Amino acid sequence: MRHLPAPPSRRMFLAAAAGSSLLVACGSSLTPGAKSSAAAGSSAVSTTVPTDKITLVVADADDTTMTPGLLAAFRAKYPNITFKRQYTGWDDYLKSINTTMSADSAPDIAQFVSGMNNLVKGHLLLDVGGYGKAYGWADKFPGLDQITLSGDGKTAGTGALYGVPGGLSFExxxxxxxxxxxxxxxxxxxxxxxxxxxxxxxxxxxxxxxxxxxxxxxxxxxxxxxxxxxxxxxxxxxxxxxxxxxxxxxxxxxxxxxxxxxxxxxxxxxxxxxxxxxxxxxxxxxxxxxxxxxxxxxxxxxxxxxxxxxxxxxxxxxxxxxxxxxxxGAGVYYCVSSRSKNAAAAAAFLDFCATRQAAAVTAEAGFMAPDATSMPQQSGLLGDVRTGWQWIVKDSGLQPFIQxxxxxxxxxxxxxxxxxxxxxxxxxxxxxxxxxxxxxxxxx
Amino acid sequence: MALLYVLPALLPYTLFAVLPALHTAYLSLFDWDGVTLPSFTGLDNYRRVATDPQLRAAAWHAGALIVFFSVLPIALGLVSAALVARRSGRRGTSLIRTLLFLPQVVPLVAVAVIWRWVYAEDGTLNQALRAIGLGRLTDAWLGSFTWALPAVGLIGTWVVAGLCMVLFLSGTQRIDQEIYEAARMDGAGPLREFWSVTVPLLRPEMAVALSITVIAALSSFDLIYITTGGGPGNTTVVPGILIYRLAFGGGAVGLAGALAVVLTAVISVAVVVINRLAKDPS
The missing domain is CATH 3.40.190.10 (Periplasmic binding protein-like II)
Structure with missing residues (x-):
């Protein structure tokens, strides 16, 4: 049995209706930037590591053993905190992380890379300055100026603190x-x-x-x-x-x-x-x-x-x-999403990066530990690298890549x-x- | 009812191709860094597309790529198709076809990685040149301001030539052998046969090949991104690379969108013109 085709006007009407309902469905995403909030949310700062079961999502582009090693070491210390790691290759990470961080499902912790300063203006990164003061990060980490950013995100070395280095690198x-x-x-x-x-x-x-x-x-x-x-x-x-x-x-x-x-x-x-x-x-x-x-x-x-x-x-x-x-030099910096519901746990991980346990993992992966003196003794080339790093830290000679x-x-x-x-x-x-x-x- | 039949194809196409394309066009009217609230700038981005010297250079490079992606492969394809068509027995044709089609099956990213090794300072090409005593001609091809663009273009030729040959081969199988016989009886040599029989009768296939290859040339991105990234200097920058740089690294999503819209328009016009020309019987 054959049906006569509907008259064109009706078909067009149907198509138009379907199209416009799709447009309505996508309405909010058609307004770019709608998800960036106008003001930074502030929350109470605590250095107490939460004891309830928590899962933190971590996005990074670290192809060494450092990030997974640090996550494992932290988890060994705090078994109630699990991590879900999302690793992306460096080039793709650079190009996609801003979108990832703008999404509703933004990771709690992300490796900070250049270009993410745009997120500051949109208040998508958590100002961790409060945690920094409470934990005393200024004395624990070198190179914090590289992740201290002005309110428009355009200038580093001034403004609010957005993260800490897990490991540093130098030329x-x-x-x-x-x-x-x-x-x-x-x-x-x-x-x-x-x-x-x-x-x-x-x-x-x-x-x-x-x-x-x-x-x-x-x-x-x-x-x-x-x-x-x-x-x-x-x-x-x-x-x-x-x-x-x-x-x-x-x-x-x-x-x-x-x-x-x-x-x-x-x-x-x-x-x-x-x-x-x-x-x-x-x-x-x-x-x-x-x-x-x-x-x-x-x-x-x-x-x-x-x-x-x-x-x-x-x-x-x-x-x-x-x-x-x-x-x-630069570093693998970790920052926290302003949407994270577990900022205290994330901050505890950031603080963990300055510990002696973390330094062993960092050095093993070939990075320089924030605390240069607690890096384990190594021989050969890695020993040369360690010595070089200690000289640079002593002279405060680490400077950012111009690009x-x-x-x-x-x-x-x-x-x-x-x-x-x-x-x-x-x-x-x-x-x-x-x-x-x-x-x-x-x-x- | 008719709508119901096309729905399974129409729906994903609309969702994943049409709507994102419209969204891009919409975004091209804004100054947007990809994160914060955008500001409406009307046609400002299009004005920049028309005047930016780097964008103009990219357009020239894309034009040059047409020579390597379209002209060369089609010429090669026609010649080889003619050679095969003249052979009386057609044994081995399917083997040739498979071999020639191989580059089409390999992902372009893998192709680009392979050719990076071929063109490297101590790569296969330079080794071959040294082996035949032409060592002084060697170069780091992808790093040469003179040779980078032709080098990248030739990768395109290698990829697309097989497709053109296969298209034309199947076209020649459609040509009646009697036409060749008649031409031969009239005293036509191989050259005359080529110009008077093979080429005119392959017109529909040539239109298809030209459309596909011109699209590939103008929208090329992956090959260049992997091999040179647009360098050295700006010698191999094409619109695709600029769109990617602007949108994902440079925080200029609106400008990238405008460039993408212009590129799409240019490609559409090119394809329409090609198909018009192909239909013209004269």
């Missing part, structure tokens, strides 16, 4: 002990000029002096470190933290960028550096290619595995002999501009001006 100079011995080089160099002299001699002996990969912008490691060495700490921090009026075009920054360009032009850096990825550069160095590599402690495990007893690390030397050591907090577009801008600089397409002045232009566009 140092890896070297191949066998090659250094064979070439008769003396390490560690006392100044940057001496380091460059070592590069020259390694190059003269036919070696790649400084192994690097810039396909994905890996030259930012030496560049950040050179900025740490050459710029006045307050100028460098002002820029990296996005303070109004800060500049990266002054003579010290020009010296840093000129030094990097000279290393490329004189052939110290991996040839065709724009065609090699940062990971491949680490892999090549671990396989025995080249003599030096400027990278962070996150590469220590891979380098130690590849080079074994030939792997070494020293701190980036200062401009003048005996000057304070300064380098670039992490300055502007949300800076990671892409820095990569693009470093490729142009290394490829000889732009001058040092134009390179720095392009970084400044990105900065000014966001902070004007």
């Amino acid at each position: 140092g100079v890896y070297y191949n002990k066998a090659k250094v011995k064979q070439l008769g080089l003396t390490v560690p160099p006392a100044t940057v000029a001496e380091l460059e002299d070592l590069f020259a001699r390694a190059k003269a002996a036919g070696e790649t002096a400084l192994v690097a990969g810039n396909l994905d912008g890996g030259l930012n490691h030496p560049f950040n470190v050179l900025l740490s060495v050459y710029m006045k700490p307050q100028d460098r921090e002002a820029w990296a933290f996005g303070r109004k009026g800060a500049t990266i075009t002054g003579p010290e920054a020009v010296t840093a960028a000129t030094t990097l360009k000279r290393w490329v032009d004189k052939g110290y850096v991996t040839p065709k550096v724009n065609g090699t990825s940062d990971n491949d550069a680490t892999a090549a160095f671990a396989k025995g290619q080249g003599v030096f590599r400027i990278s962070g402690n996150w590469a220590a495990a891979a380098v130690a595995k590849g080079l074994g007893d030939d792997a070494g690390l020293f701190s980036m030397p200062p401009t003048t002999e005996g000057g304070p050591l300064r380098t670039t 992490n907090a300055s502007t949300p577009t800076m990671p892409d801008t820095l990569t693009t501009q470093l490729q142009l600089l290394a490829g000889g397409k732009i001058t040092v002045e134009k390179f720095l001006a392009a970084l400044q232009a990105d900065f000014d566009q966001f902070h004007s």
